[in-house]
Amino acid sequence: MHNKSLPELSTALHSGEISSVELTQHYLDRINKYNGDLNAFITVTDDRALEQAKAADKLLADKKAGPLTGIPLAHKDIFCTKGVRTSCASKMLDKFVAPYDATIVEKIDAAGMVTLGKTNMDEFAMGSSNETSYYGPVKNPWDTNCVPGGSSGGSAAAMAARLAPIATGTDTGGSIRQPASLCNLTGLKPTYGRISRYGMIAFASSLDQAGPMANSAEDAAWLMNVMSGFDERDSTSVDRDVPDYTASLNDSLEGLTIGLPKEYFGEGLDSKVAAVVETAIKQYESMGAKLKEITLPNTALAVPTYYVVAPAECSSNLSRMDGVRFGHRVEDPKDLMDLYTRSRGEGFGEEVKRRIMIGTYALSAGYYDAYYLKAQQCRRLIRDDFLKAFEDVDVIMGPSAPTPAFRFGEKTDDPVAMYMEDIYTINVNLAGIPGMSIPAGFIDGMPVGLQIIGNYFDEARLLNIAHKYQQETDWHKQMPEAFK
Numbered sequence: 357m358h359n360k361s362l363p364e365l366s367t368a369l370h371s372g373e374i375s376s377v378e379l380t381q382h383y384l385d386r387i388n389k390y391n392g393d394l395n396a397f398i399t400v401t402d403d404r405a406l407e408q409a410k411a412a413d414k415l416l417a418d419k420k421a422g423p424l425t426g427i428p429l430a431h432k433d434i435f436c437t438k439g440v441r442t443s444c445a446s447k448m449l450d451k452f453v454a455p456y457d458a459t460i461v462e463k464i465d466a467a468g469m470v471t472l473g474k475t476n477m478d479e480f481a482m483g484s485s486n487e488t489s490y491y492g493p494v495k496n497p498w499d500t501n502c503v504p505g506g507s508s509g510g511s512a513a514a515m516a517a518r519l520a521p522i523a524t525g526t527d528t529g530g531s532i533r534q535p536a537s538l539c540n541l542t543g544l545k546p547t548y549g550r551i552s553r554y555g556m557i558a559f560a561s562s563l564d565q566a567g568p569m570a571n572s573a574e575d576a577a578w579l580m581n582v583m584s585g586f587d588e589r590d591s592t593s594v595d596r597d598v599p600d601y602t603a604s605l606n607d608s609l610e611g612l613t614i615g616l617p618k619e620y621f622g623e624g625l626d627s628k629v630a631a632v633v634e635t636a637i638k639q640y641e642s643m644g645a646k647l648k649e650i651t652l653p654n655t656a657l658a659v660p661t662y663y664v665v666a667p668a669e670c671s672s673n674l675s676r677m678d679g680v681r682f683g684h685r686v687e688d689p690k691d692l693m694d695l696y697t698r699s700r701g702e703g704f705g706e707e708v709k710r711r712i713m714i715g716t717y718a719l720s721a722g723y724y725d726a727y728y729l730k731a732q733q734c735r736r737l738i739r740d741d742f743l744k745a746f747e748d749v750d751v752i753m754g755p756s757a758p759t760p761a762f763r764f765g766e767k768t769d770d771p772v773a774m775y776m777e778d779i780y781t782i783n784v785n786l787a788g789i790p791g792m793s794i795p796a797g798f799i800d801g802m803p804v805g806l807q808i809i810g811n812y813f814d815e816a817r818l819l820n821i822a823h824k825y826q827q828e829t830d831w832h833k834q835m836p837e838a839f840k
Contacts, residue, residue, distance in 0.1 A: 357382050358518035359835070362427060362575040365521060369416055369426045376412040376426030380405050380470050383428045387472065387519045390839060394495045396513040398433050399441050400473035408470040415468055424582060425468030430520035432511050433474035434481060435566075436555040437461050444557050445489035446479045448683045448703030458555025459587045460524065460566055467582045472520055475510030479705045480674065481528055481559045483507050484777040486535070487768055488707045496539060497836040498802055502761040505535030505777075511569045512539040517839040522579055525569045528559050529662050530756075530781025532567050533793035537756035537805025540795045540834060542822060543569045544576050545781075547813050548788035549594035552587030560669035561592070563662075563785045572832050573794065573822035577601035580815060596813065604816050605823040612645040612821070615749030619655040620780055626759045632804040633755045636796040639828060640753070640821075648749055652741040657734045658783040659775055664718050664731035665786070670708075671715030677703065710771065739787040746811045751821060755780050756793035756805035780807060790815050794822045795831035803831075 357379060360368065368374045384402055391397050405428065412426035436442050436454035438461075443449045457465070465471070478488045486494040486509025496504040497517040504513045508525030512535035515523050525532040527545035536543025544567045551566045558564060566583065570576040581602065586595040614637065621630060641647055679685040679699025686702060689695035704712070718727040745752060757777060767774040784791040789812055796806035806825075810818045826832050 358386060358521070360521070361572060362424070362522060362578045365427050366423050370421065376409040376416065376470060377406060379426065380409040380428050380472070383472055383520060390517055390519060393500060394497060394513045394517060395492050396475055396494055396510045396517070396519060397430070397473045398443055398445065398476050398491050398510070401440055401471055404440070405470050405472050408465075412468045412470060422467055424578060426470065427522070428470040428472050428520055429464060430472050430475050430511060430514050430523040431461065432477055432508055432523070432525050434477060434526055434557050435461050435524065436557070437471070437474065440474065442474065442557070443490070444480045445477045445491055446703065446705065446708070447490045448677050450490065450684065452682060456555065459552035459589065460583050461555065463582050463585070475514055475523060477510050478507035479708050480557070480670070481507040481526055481531055481564075482670070482707050482711055484530070484534060484774050485767065486510065487764065488705055490705060493764060496761050497839050498539065499761065502763050502802070503538070505538035505757070505761065507531040508569060509535050512536060512541055515539065515541050515569050515571065516836060518835060521571075522575055523569045524566060526556060526564055526566050527785065528563045529666060529785050530778040532569060533781050533791060533805070533807060534757050534778060536569060536793040538761040538803060540803035540831070541569055541571065542573050542576050542792065542794050542832060543567065544580070544792040544815065544818070545784065545790060546580070546584070546815050547594075547790045549592050550790075550813065550815065551583050552585070552590040552593050554587050554590040558673040560666040561673060562669060563666060565785070572826055573819045574602070574605060577605060577819045577823070580819070599816050601816050601819055604820050607820045608644070609640065609821065609824050610644040612640070612751070613749045614640060614645050614647050615650040615745050615752040616647060617650055617652045617655065617752060617754055619652050620754035624758050624776065624779065625755060628799045629755055629757075629759060629804050632797040632799060633806055636806045636825070637753055639825065643824060643828065650745045650749060650752070652745060652783070654734065654737045654741050655783060658738060658786060659779055661731045661734040661738065661786060662778075662782040663714070663775060664727050665735065667711040667715030668718045668728050669715065671712045671719065674704075674708070674712060679703070735786045738783050742787045742789055742809075751818065752809040754807050756807040760799050760802035760804060784809055788812070790818055792818050792822060794825065795834070797831055
């Protein structure tokens with residue numbers, strides 16, 4: 357059952373071949389068997405899941421079910437889930453039980469889906485390896501000595517090991533696409549504003565975006581139909597009609613023009629990764645697409661720009677966690693300042709503290725213009741590069757990550773080397789455009805992802821392009837031998 361796609365599971369549920377309770381129990385059993393090896397879940401909501409499954413079975417029996425009714429799902433532990441611990445993988449929120457549901461949790465529940473639990477992640481979504489979690493690192497199912505990528509590493513590992521048929525993630529600088537690449541998944545970061553951020557604990561408010569992590573583009577399209585849409589509770593949500601993302605999956609690729617940025621195939625890219633990506637792109641050429649070399653001249657500014665903007669916004673967003681209203685609170689504080697400093701000092705991990713300090717400095721008097729304002733100006737240049745490129749090409753392709761999954765501890769002592777893991781994904785967030793990673797092959801048994809980048813609100817086209825490739829290849833069907 358755990359190798360079936362969402363359409364196949366939906367058919368099985370609607371035909372009565374299997375009940376939602378049976379399907380949910382199947383995945384709960386797999387979680388119980390394998391999560392100890394992977395540390396993919398922080399919280400498993402067994403009782404809640406089975407209650408939701410029973411409700412789904414009633415809808416199915418009454419012929420009132422939708423296409424996703426009864427299908428289990430895992431949520432990244434960054435989405436508020438009423439009555440369930442929502443920790444953001446931080447000691448600061450270890451005991452925080454959300455009093456309300458995030459909008460996407462509401463939407464997914466309304467579709468009749470079943471929540472299996474909350475997945476592990478880098479603390480407050482800050483990291484590229486899932487090594488910064490308060491609950492310990494997540495392990496990559498393809499090699500448990502290697503990282504799964506971050507920050508949505510728990511969702512990625514759960515999906516790769518088939519502990520859930522689909523999962524949610526968030527992407528601030530590549531946190532869906534990079535772990536999707538390292539774990540052989542299809543991961544989509546939609547256009548900024550396409551999916552509500554209400555109830556998603558904020559890291560960097562102008563960059564964060566939720567999206568699906570799936571085994572295929574078709575599965576991602578099914579979940580996008582539920583997740584997307586305007587939300588008046590989110591001031592950054594875009595009031596724009598939501599298409600049926602499954603309707604155009606089989607559109608022809610004839611005449612498609614693919615842009616290949618020369619900046620994405622130069623220094624810093626592992627030569628074996630480059631070979632895999634280039635082979636995947638040639639496959640598109642054989643399917644009728646045209647290739648065109650382009651330039652994104654301000655690509656080199658992406659990492660320094662991001663690591664001013666994102667820490668600045670995180671220092672502001674995390675200032676509310678002070679030990680007074682919610683979150684970790686120290687015992688017997690001497691005074692208010694002692695309460696603040698010790699609560700935050702104990703509650704936040706090293707990477708979060710590092711980014712808060714950088715961000716606070718960048719926003720401080722005398723440095724705001726030199727750093728934050730300048731970074732926002734660079735951000736506009738990066739956006740303009742993409743807009744100019746899309747005048748000549750339909751989509752842009754390149755690697756999702758510069759290397760396959762690396763071993764634990766390999767980059768933890770060198771933050772800059774870790775930050776460079778997101779070099780091909782960060783600029784997509786800075787521009788606010790959609791991007792996705794799809795499985796493209798393997799190097800020494802470890803997955804490699806191909807990144808596809810589109811213009812604003814072009815998610816349907818990206819899913820179509822990914823789906824057509826997946827009809828011609830079977831990389832996305834491969835799974836780790838130990839978890840079959």
